[in-house]
Amino acid sequence: MFSEYTTAELVSIFAMQGFAGLILFSVFVLMALGLAIIFGQMGVINMAHGEFMILGAYVTYLISNLFSEYMPALFSIYFFIAMIAAFFTAGALGAFVEWAMIRHLYKRPLDTLLATWGLSLIMQQLYRTVFGAREVGVSLPDWLMGSIPMTDTIDIPINGLFVMGLTIVISISVYLLMFKSRWGGQVRAVVQNRPMAGAVGINTEKSDRMTFALGCAIAGVAGSAFTMIGSTGPTAGQLYIVDTFLVVVFGGAQSLLGTIASAFTISQAQSTMEFFLSGSMAKVLTLLVVVGILMLRPQGLFALKIRH
């Protein structure tokens, strides 16, 4: 396995794969963070998470068209505006969905699975009706597409760096929001004990709505970022949902830190294995390892100690 490479090559392989793993890690965190908030904190199994991502991607597509049509001079910065728009569009839709559907199901968490799955089908069909069945091409400003050459074989993709930077910004924001702000305290209180939180004067309905909306909004930003690396089509969201749940469950649903740790473990393992084994094999092995660990530790890598 290693014998066909020289030592120098192996060093650069591990460097390159480590970096590829970091990009994958950022992608996983972006995918999973929104879900970790919704699933981990609220207990809602959101099968439509991928469709919220694609909503962000479509918003990016629309805004890129808008800019190339009317403001070509500002095209190089459209991406930032698109991400903000994706955040608010997906967030607003999330708030609406919570109001129309999810809030009636808090006592029946398994039913949220069915309801959101239905929602995901509806959203896919809407995308198909509005944007057509074919994938749409999102053009990116040139500066996002290049790479920084490090050595002969190592180039660092700029969009990879961009996704990493974005992941750091969003992770820190979520951390501050959940653990340092008054609102975050309320959310955590509602999750732990809804009647008691209500009794001390927390508006639990509002808190739920904002939490769900936040999770969806982060999905929207993730989708916007993924237009750099993935496809934008009505069913593209489905590609992400399995990996996303894998990361969240493996990390321990209720722990945001667990989500990040699990994303890191899975991405590095997969990335290294992908180099020495085939792509499909790496995926299978990753799944097997995750399943094995979950059998030993059903609560995930990091679990909060909660008295039941």
Add this chain to the structure above:
Amino acid sequence: MKKVPLSKALGRYSRRALLCATAALSASIMLATTAYAAPKTAAVNTTGLAVTDDEVTVGILHSVTGTMAISETGSVQAEKLAIEQINAMGGVLGRKIKYIQEDGASDWPTFAEKSKKLLVNDNVAAVFGCWTSASRKAVLPVFEQYNGMLYYPTFYEGLEQSPNVIYTGQEATQQILAGIDWVVKEKGAKKFFLLGSDYIWPRTSNKIARKHIEKKGLKVVGEEYYPLGHTQFNSVINKIKLKKPDVIYGIVVGGSNVAFYKQLKAAGIDLTKEKPLLLTISVTEDEIRGIGGENIEGAYAAMKYFQSLDNPNNKAFVKAFKEKYGDDIVIGDVTQAAYLGPWLWKAAVEKAGSFDIDKVREASPGIELTTAPEGYVRIHENHHLWSKTRVGHAKKDGQYDVVYETKELMEPDPFPKGYQ
């Protein structure tokens, strides 16, 4: 209607009435002649197909929902266009084609069920449809059991031949051999890296490609497969950089393509420099719309049809397609192959002088189409098409420049000796 002698009518009615009567008379004569030209239904349909004196029913069976809808939309559009044009020319054996469209929903059992419905309940005279090999394999036993006729438009891995299927796309060797020969001869390629999505078509195609490359004494330096829908290609791109192949032979399918080409570009592999060069048989103009022309500019594709083909047939086809479906539509290889289906069927029916499946099948080998957008095609004994293979060079605007085409039609060889 009471008959009035002409003289009496002249006396009783005005001149205008006479004119009306003459018009009616000539109309009835015309009707009589068309009815006379079209053979009697009993003669052209002895097996109870859905054929009436003025209509013949066919089926269209593609996915309009689910993950394959992205690819199959173009095929549906092409088949409908062909049917419309045939009807405008007077139909088949004097009968207008009516179609029943069913949705396979990207689900293979659904394909089988719907094909049974079309054959058994609707008694259609032919079915145009399917896209993935999996859907074709699912409907195959149904077509064989109920003796239907399927016109299958996708380029595919070969290793199949059914009396009930006409394959209007290329089988694997037609696409692969000419493309590889070309990069070896014109670009001096020696080292190949094979890459594909992980299912039967890419694996079989790469097997043929590897055999062909090794037969020439050249080298395959890597072969990799990724699950369908995979979106992270950084690892394999690193591997490509390390192995330094002359040619990346990439047959990734569907949405994964978007991720692959974007990441290739982001990792500093500029395809326009042709170092390494990229040759694909899976990216048509359709996929480029999702990938973005700027990300695939400089890549080469080997297939039989490109929208930019410069011949009168194709110009008329592209024009008609755009008039019907809008100016910004693009036409890929499979879309053109789907368009051939109804025309080949019409030619076979007319040669057979009957809609009966057995007679149409018997008449099929040797049928030629001089009006095909790709130029000229002919049906081989093995139910595949003789066709040319071309190499296209991807441009920024999402179209291919045709840089090479085989001099002769390539013989379809679904069971290549020494390649399996």
